[in-house]
Amino acid sequence: MHTTLNPNEIISRRVAQELSDGMLVNLGIGLPTQVANYLPKDMTVFLQSENGLIGLGTRPPEGMEDEDLTDAGGAPVTAIPGAARLDSVFSFGLIRGGHLDMTVLGGLQVDSCGRLANWMIPGKMAPGMGGAMDLVSGAKRVIVAMQHTAKGTHKILNECTLPLTSQRAVSLIVTELAVIEPTENGLLLKELAPGVSVETVIAATTAPLIISDRLSVMKLD
Amino acid sequence: MKKALPVDVVVEMIEPGSILMIGGFMGIGSPHRIIDALVEAGTQDLTVIANDTGKTNYGIGRLINSGQIKHVIASHIGLNPETQAKMFSGEITVDLVPQGNLAERIRAAGYGLGGVLVKTGMGTLVEESKQRVHVNGEDWLLELPLFADYALIHAHQADYLGNLAYQLTATNFNPVMAMAAKKVFCETNEIVPVGMITPNEVITPGAIITELVAMPHRHH
Numbered sequence: 001m002h003t004t005l006n007p008n009e010i011i012s013r014r015v016a017q018e019l020s021d022g023m024l025v026n027l028g029i030g031l032p033t034q035v036a037n038y039l040p041k042d043m044t045v046f047l048q049s050e051n052g053l054i055g056l057g058t059r060p061p062e063g064m065e066d067e068d069l070t071d072a073g074g075a076p077v078t079a080i081p082g083a084a085r086l087d088s089v090f091s092f093g094l095i096r097g098g099h100l101d102m103t104v105l106g107g108l109q110v111d112s113c114g115r116l117a118n119w120m121i122p123g124k125m126a127p128g129m130g131g132a133m134d135l136v137s138g139a140k141r142v143i144v145a146m147q148h149t150a151k152g153t154h155k156i157l158n159e160c161t162l163p164l165t166s167q168r169a170v171s172l173i174v175t176e177l178a179v180i181e182p183t184e185n186g187l188l189l190k191e192l193a194p195g196v197s198v199e200t201v202i203a204a205t206t207a208p209l210i211i212s213d214r215l216s217v218m219k220l221d
Numbered sequence: 222m223k224k225a226l227p228v229d230v231v232v233e234m235i236e237p238g239s240i241l242m243i244g245g246f247m248g249i250g251s252p253h254r255i256i257d258a259l260v261e262a263g264t265q266d267l268t269v270i271a272n273d274t275g276k277t278n279y280g281i282g283r284l285i286n287s288g289q290i291k292h293v294i295a296s297h298i299g300l301n302p303e304t305q306a307k308m309f310s311g312e313i314t315v316d317l318v319p320q321g322n323l324a325e326r327i328r329a330a331g332y333g334l335g336g337v338l339v340k341t342g343m344g345t346l347v348e349e350s351k352q353r354v355h356v357n358g359e360d361w362l363l364e365l366p367l368f369a370d371y372a373l374i375h376a377h378q379a380d381y382l383g384n385l386a387y388q389l390t391a392t393n394f395n396p397v398m399a400m401a402a403k404k405v406f407c408e409t410n411e412i413v414p415v416g417m418i419t420p421n422e423v424i425t426p427g428a429i430i431t432e433l434v435a436m437p438h439r440h441h
Contacts, residue, residue, distance in 0.1 A: 167343060
């Protein structure tokens with residue numbers, strides 16, 4: 001395990017490397033939002049907020065909030081110069097219509113085909129899917145950013161026990177231990193976090209892993 | 222010209238058992254004065270179609286707390302534990318709809334479409350009791366239109382023709398809901414003389430607005 005970075009920092013830094021100049025990207029609420037903190041200063045990424053904005057900025061200073069400018073969690077945000085307001089139909093047209101280059105979402109479980117479950121725990125928690133099903137079904141690339149296990153309970157399984165978000169496999173899974181890519185043959189272990197062994201990842205994963213012959217260590221600087 | 226009416230007069234027109242669309246996203250861009258007046262009026266057995274149910278006793282959450290809602294169609298109720306509790310206890314029924322499908326189902330109603338074909342939700346719980354359609358060699362999920370008796374919406378500005386302009390992320394579902402209900406009641410941050418909202422700025426034309434809610438008096 002990396003000695004100075006906490007798990008969420010490792011995940012956010014690694015996911016940030018998947019973004020490139022000019023992309024239109026939707027970052028989910030929670031951990032995925034932190035990815036924005038690790039983008040190179042000279043990179044222009046258009047961040048979409050599905051409640052109706054392209055050009056999502058940082059949190060406003062206290063006392064400078066605008067009641068009509070929030071993220072999808074209802075928290076105050078700013079809009080960068082050149083931002084655009086969208087209504088809900090347009091916002092989801094962007095998502096469904098294949099205009100969104102990437103979405104980064106949190107996950108509860110992922111199965112051996114790379115299918116995500118992240119919207120419901122039957123009988124316990126039914127927050128609703130919000131925009132998650134549209135994002136996973138519609139974005140060009142879907143990245144799951146999540147801790148590898150839930151306090152030791154495996155999250156990367158042969159089959160999800162929770163209801164699926166979409167039948168479509170995600171593009172990449174980034175955890176504090178590893179980077180895993182769902183492929184036709186199964187889950188491909190591509191990168192290890194610094195100081196993490198293949199055995200550690202296998203022990204924390206129920207689904208079988210194919211070890212890449214080009215297995216490398218995450219670069220986190 | 223439209224005369225703006227006091228909010229209590231507007232909500233008196235809403236019958237018990239009505240199907241309402243209510244604009245807003247986590248209360249941002251929701252018609253809070255109309256919601257408050259509806260709680261005051263106590264109109265029962267409402268069905269509400271909305272993105273979410275706000276927070277506990279805030280926004281649409283006020284109508285959840287007051288027990289006036291029997292059925293909710295929404296994409297997200299996660300930030301309102303009261304809605305979830307009443308759903309689990311059976312006091313209200315909730316249909317959870319993916320946010321993009323919800324927007325398109327409302328749009329279908331407002332734009333005269335018999336339904337929309339989508340990928341979102343295929344092979345998930347959302348597909349239950351819905352029809353698959355095979356078009357151009359691909360499977361699609363058929364989502365049907367959602368109509369309402371009343372759309373209760375919020376805009377930034379109205380003029381006295383009912384032309385509406387919206388502000389930033391308070392826009393959200395309001396413009397599409399204005400198209401999908403038999404009657405449209407709108408409250409605003411301000412009402413300005415006709416002509417002040419330029420044609421390019423008008424998002425919802427006044428011709429489809431039924432009633433404007435009068436502003437509370439500020440200068441006494």
